[in-house]
Amino acid sequence: MDDATLRREATELTADLIRLDTSNPPGNEAPAAHLLKTYLDAAGIETELVGPDVDRPNLVARLRGTGGGPSLAFCGHTDVVPADEPGWTHPPFAGHTDADGWLWGRGAVDMKNQTATRAVAIAALARSGFAPRGDLVFIAQADEEDATDRVGMVWLVDARPDLRVDYAIDEGGGDRLILADGRVVVTIECGQKATLPVAVTALGEAGHASRPAVGANAVPRLAELVRRIAAYQPERTVVPVVARMIDLVAGPDGTLDDRIARASAQHAWVAENVPPLVATTMAPTRLVGSSARNVMPARATCEVDCRVLPGTTAADLDRELREALGEDLPYELDWLDDLIGGATSAIDTPLYDACQSFLDTADRGALLLPVVSTGFADSNYLRDAWGTVAYGFWPYRTTPVEVHEAGFHNVDERIHTDDLAYGVRAMMHIARELTG
Numbered sequence: 029m030d031d032a033t034l035r036r037e038a039t040e041l042t043a044d045l046i047r048l049d050t051s052n053p054p055g056n057e058a059p060a061a062h063l064l065k066t067y068l069d070a071a072g073i074e075t076e077l078v079g080p081d082v083d084r085p086n087l088v089a090r091l092r093g094t095g096g097g098p099s100l101a102f103c104g105h106t107d108v109v110p111a112d113e114p115g116w117t118h119p120p121f122a123g124h125t126d127a128d129g130w131l132w133g134r135g136a137v138d139m140k141n142q143t144a145t146r147a148v149a150i151a152a153l154a155r156s157g158f159a160p161r162g163d164l165v166f167i168a169q170a171d172e173e174d175a176t177d178r179v180g181m182v183w184l185v186d187a188r189p190d191l192r193v194d195y196a197i198d199e200g201g202g203d204r205l206i207l208a209d210g211r212v213v214v215t216i217e218c219g220q221k222a223t224l225p226v227a228v229t230a231l232g233e234a235g236h237a238s239r240p241a242v243g244a245n246a247v248p249r250l251a252e253l254v255r256r257i258a259a260y261q262p263e264r265t266v267v268p269v270v271a272r273m274i275d276l277v278a279g280p281d282g283t284l285d286d287r288i289a290r291a292s293a294q295h296a297w298v299a300e301n302v303p304p305l306v307a308t309t310m311a312p313t314r315l316v317g318s319s320a321r322n323v324m325p326a327r328a329t330c331e332v333d334c335r336v337l338p339g340t341t342a343a344d345l346d347r348e349l350r351e352a353l354g355e356d357l358p359y360e361l362d363w364l365d366d367l368i369g370g371a372t373s374a375i376d377t378p379l380y381d382a383c384q385s386f387l388d389t390a391d392r393g394a395l396l397l398p399v400v401s402t403g404f405a406d407s408n409y410l411r412d413a414w415g416t417v418a419y420g421f422w423p424y425r426t427t428p429v430e431v432h433e434a435g436f437h438n439v440d441e442r443i444h445t446d447d448l449a450y451g452v453r454a455m456m457h458i459a460r461e462l463t464g
């Protein structure tokens with residue numbers, strides 16, 4: 029199929045998905061799953077709607093392998109975050125394409141663009157008579173953005189082990205960075221940090237607010253504890269993916285500080301992303317003090333959003349937090365949730381090579397830059413439950429990286445339709461390389 033046809037088909041499918049309001053909560057992903065099912069059925073691909081909630085199904089489509097090759101899944105979530113903010117240039121669920129080729133709306137980058145182009149890639153391959161050696165699977169999963177209902181990928185990996193794949197491409201990556209020295213790198217997400225939120229409660233003694241010196245107000249104590257968390261310099265750890273990332277940008281010579289400084293000088297994206305990728309981060313966010321203004325409380329609490337690197341345990345974080353908080357003020361720590369995330373995939377696999385080989389044909393000289401994400405995506409479940417080698421990779425070239433990044437969970441989310449054609453080409457190339 030020529031580029032113009034691919035582009036039209038990918039643009040229509042992405043726009044149609046954007047027009048279905050799948051804001052999560054509540055999700056309501058069924059229309060999106062049905063739309064994708066109809067589209068893939070028409071290409072002669074075997075499809076199935078699966079899930080514990082009929083209103084929130086996952087779509088699974090499969091081109092059966094002829095045997096002897098690895099299986100590969102292309103994944104994408106069908107839900108989006110709400111779009112109630114004012115100030116959109118075009119309404120968020122209109123799926124409007126303007127005269128300059130920009131497609132606007134909620135999900136244009138997160139991630140109906142990726143979901144749609146992966147579906148178009150499989151449909152185009154099926155129509156061309158492509159016979160993969162291993163199964164080529166498409167999964168459009170519900171409930172990624174909120175995930176409290178556990179009806180999406182987290183359900184799927186547990187309930188449907190028969191769908192296990194060797195390799196997968198899911199959300200993330202694809203940012204094309206031009207380094208200061210002129211080299212071009214394109215990010216590929218190979219792992220994610222884990223979240224482990226904690227509540228820090230300063231302990232004191234209640235008293236009347238008219239006599240602050242009597243009793244032991246927990247609020248000033250909490251203020252001091254929060255100051256210490258904010259000022260804490262956590263120990264640095266360089267996991268293999270991040271080591272490779274820093275080496276690729278900065279070269280292997282010198283101390284870690286030298287290499288980080290050189291890497292950061294190469295691109296603002298690197299400068300912003302390296303610090304949280306070499307250490308635990310602890311961000312104090314929600315505060316709870318007294319229930320009445322005239323009562324000095326015995327307890328005052330701050331919730332801290334902690335993100336740890338792959339391999340860091342809750343016990344490690346406990347030690348770091350206690351080191352940050354010091355020993356002279358009374359406090360309690362309460363873990364607010366289990367550790368979620370933190371799975372990584374190996375680099376230098378046949379799937380990694382297939383992604384690089386796409387760049388070799390479409391963006392000559394560009395090199396994959398392996399990264400660990402500070403956020404969360406469903407590939408974590410694939411890595412964790414199935415041992416799947418999963419990457420986040422959706423290369424784009426026309427949409428500036430800043431526009432792409434600014435669109436996430438924000439107003440005026442948009443993607444250039446040239447990138448929809450480019451994304452389809454990338455996925456078709458990767459499927460052919462790996463399973464052809």
Ligand SMILES: [Zn+2]
Pocket residue numbers: 105138139172199
């Ligand atoms: Zn997303």
